Amino acid sequence: MNKLALHWKIIIGMITGVIFGMLFSQISWGGNFISHWIKPFGTIFINLLKLIAMPLILASLIKGVSDLKDISKLSKIGGRTIIIYLCTTVLAVVIGLFLVNTLSPGRSISEKTRNELMSSYKSDAEEKQSAAAKQIQTGPLQPLIDVFPSNIFNATTDNKNMLQVIFFALFFGIGMILIPEKKAKPVKKFFDSFNSIILKLIDMIMIISPYGVFALLAALVVESPSADLFIALGAYSLTLILGLIMMIFIYILIVKTFTGTNPITFLKGISPAQLLAFSTSSSAATLPVTMDRVENELGVDKEVSSFVLPIGATINMDGTSVYQAVAAVFIAQAFGMDLSFTTQLGIVVTASLASIGAAAVPSAGMIMLIIVLGQAGIPEAGLALIFAVDRPLDMCRTIVNVTGDATVSMLVAKSVGKLKK
Numbered sequence: 460m461n462k463l464a465l466h467w468k469i470i471i472g473m474i475t476g477v478i479f480g481m482l483f484s485q486i487s488w489g490g491n492f493i494s495h496w497i498k499p500f501g502t503i504f505i506n507l508l509k510l511i512a513m514p515l516i517l518a519s520l521i522k523g524v525s526d527l528k529d530i531s532k533l534s535k536i537g538g539r540t541i542i543i544y545l546c547t548t549v550l551a552v553v554i555g556l557f558l559v560n561t562l563s564p565g566r567s568i569s570e571k572t573r574n575e576l577m578s579s580y581k582s583d584a585e586e587k588q589s590a591a592a593k594q595i596q597t598g599p600l601q602p603l604i605d606v607f608p609s610n611i612f613n614a615t616t617d618n619k620n621m622l623q624v625i626f627f628a629l630f631f632g633i634g635m636i637l638i639p640e641k642k643a644k645p646v647k648k649f650f651d652s653f654n655s656i657i658l659k660l661i662d663m664i665m666i667i668s669p670y671g672v673f674a675l676l677a678a679l680v681v682e683s684p685s686a687d688l689f690i691a692l693g694a695y696s697l698t699l700i701l702g703l704i705m706m707i708f709i710y711i712l713i714v715k716t717f718t719g720t721n722p723i724t725f726l727k728g729i730s731p732a733q734l735l736a737f738s739t740s741s742s743a744a745t746l747p748v749t750m751d752r753v754e755n756e757l758g759v760d761k762e763v764s765s766f767v768l769p770i771g772a773t774i775n776m777d778g779t780s781v782y783q784a785v786a787a788v789f790i791a792q793a794f795g796m797d798l799s800f801t802t803q804l805g806i807v808v809t810a811s812l813a814s815i816g817a818a819a820v821p822s823a824g825m826i827m828l829i830i831v832l833g834q835a836g837i838p839e840a841g842l843a844l845i846f847a848v849d850r851p852l853d854m855c856r857t858i859v860n861v862t863g864d865a866t867v868s869m870l871v872a873k874s875v876g877k878l879k880k
């Protein structure tokens with residue numbers, strides 16, 4: 460077992476977790492047993508990953524920026540990162556719109572199923588609606604204001620404030636570049652070793668990852684809704700999954716064309732992060748592993764990865780972008796609405812912004828979807844239609860979110876001569 464590559468160990472953990480969950484759902488006390496005695500270990504595993512995310516961003520970004528030694532290098536990497544992230548996001552929305560308009564999954568849903576879904580998931584949908592209402596109530600520039608923390612210690616107490624911590628780390632790193640090297644040295648040394656310790660902690664957490672994903676998937680199986688619902692929403696799910704697969708192919712193509720990396724090497728290198736993204740549904744929780752794999756297996760220099768990946772985990776969510784386009788138009792179709800070209804163009808803008816604004820945690824994309832629906836004039840209550848299958852699809856879109864970040868980090872690294880080969 461020890462010689463087995465990490466991704467195989469994680470896959471074995473996932474498969475046994477699913478089988479275990481299926482077997483235990485057949486026993487009367489099985490569901491309770493898994494929820495009370497197995498699931499907690501999955502929760503502990505996710506907590507450990509989240510625990511490491513904030514110190515990792517702080518240490519690796521400060522170290523990364525101060526290693527750059529001059530500001531022009533930072534703005535070069537920063538500019539390219541943001542532009543490429545925006546391009547992949549818009550591309551993802553366009554692919555989603557293309558597929559959902561061509562395949563029309565919403566037309567296949569019967570009125571009976573629609574009414575059933577609407578009544579069963581009404582209250583769940585309302586909960587998400589009120590979460591989204593809070594976001595909408597604020598002014599248009601609130602997301603920008605939210606990037607600037609008024610107290611760094613407060614900011615680090617909540618994983619949702621990742622962008623604030625990223626801002627502080629960049630600001631602090633720039634300050635370090637601007638003072639004489641000799642003066643910055645002790646702080647730099649401190650963050651260097653702080654960073655190495657955090658990386659060691661990640662290695663330690665990864666040792667238990669197969670057991671963590673086992674527990675997470677076993678719990679998911681006993682808590683999942685009936686298979687009938689998946690069939691009713693099959694056309695929608697398949698359309699979205701097709702879009703997500705297309706994105707993975709596009710990444711492989713980009714990586715091959717621009718960096719010459721073999722697709723197998725790329726997928727093998729990033730697969731543990733993809734499997735964790737699938738198991739945890741959170742790009743933030745997966746970030747430590749994404750960084751580790753991109754640096755050690757895909758050859759991206761720390762100078763680039765420490766900057767590109769934490770930002771990507773929070774603002775670049777291509778899987779979420781495909782999802783928002785497909786889900787919004789699907790709901791419109793299910794209600795028999797026809798969306799004009801301008802409305803769909805509006806979806807390109809709002810879905811791109813909504814995916815940028817979505818937090819890197821489970822179900823975040825669904826909350827932001829309400830904003831897209833509202834903007835396009837699609838009934839927000841329609842969220843109830845897709846609620847039942849959202850978790851498994853969230854798992855799938857998080858894989859794409861993480862793979863997209865890895866792809867862009869390789870691209871940026873290549874463009875500034877920081878991709879080891």
Ligand code: ASP
Nearest residue numbers: 741742779819820823824
């Ligand atoms: N779960 C996704 C992520 O963390 C966000 C989403 O809900 O789409 O990347």
